[in-house]
Structures are given as C-alpha cells and as structure tokens.
Amino acid sequence: QVQLVESGGGLVQAGGxxxxxxxxxxxxxxxxAMGWYRQxxxxxxxxxxxxxxDGNTNYADSVKGRFTISRDNAKNxxxxxxxxxxxxxxxxxxxxxxxxxxxxxxxxxNDYWGQGTQVTVSS
Numbered sequence: 001q002v003q004l005v006e007s008g009g010g011l012v013q014a015g016g017x018x019x020x021x022x023x024x025x026x027x028x029x030x031x032x033a034m035g036w037y038r039q040x041x042x043x044x045x046x047x048x049x050x051x052x053x054d055g056n057t058n059y060a061d062s063v064k065g066r067f068t069i070s071r072d073n074a075k076n077x078x079x080x081x082x083x084x085x086x087x088x089x090x091x092x093x094x095x096x097x098x099x100x101x102x103x104x105x106x107x108x109x110n111d112y113w114g115q116g117t118q119v120t121v122s123s
Contacts, residue, residue, distance in 0.1 A: 009117030022095030
C-alpha cells in the first residue's frame, strides 16, 4: 500500500556530511510523524530523529547539533542532513512513517519502514 524509498547513504570520512532522503508513495491520505532510525551491527535499532506533521522535531542526544531532520509535506518526503559525522554514526539508516491510507472505501493507519540505507563513516 505504501512504499518508503530511501537514498543518500554511502561512505564518508569522519567530519564529512551526508544527506538522506526518504520518499513515501501509495494510497496516502496523510502522514503523521516521520523519522529516521539506525541499527549498527550487534546493536538494537535506535531512534535518530523524528518530525511531526507540524514540524516539531526530536533528536537522540548523540546527534543533537550535528543532524537536522526536515520534511516536505507536498512531496511526502523526509530528509536527514548529517554533518560532522563520526565513525560511531556508522549504521544502516531506516526511514519510518506513521501513515493514514484510503483504499477501497476503508481508512487505515499503519507504521511503515523503508528498506534501509548504509552509512559508513571512516576514521
């Protein structure tokens, strides 16, 4: 019903920057909160940043001041600008969205995930 497609990951040196994008498509009526999570090898998935439909943001302490989340509601897209990257930021980054859909006369609300994009920061 809803697809989240991420892009922008890659390999960067410590201190560098990357910008992740996540575009949602499908039978979307409204997207509430959107967010970015990450999972490093051997660790649990953790919230990196989230943003409400009104633009209120929340960040993990480890990325405050370095990462910025934003969204374009007209494009159903969320972004994550990552600056001053550190080796400990290395992980697979996943996009998440709380989406209301309409299909065949039925309204539903579900949580969707992207496929993940690898971010690797070398020291």
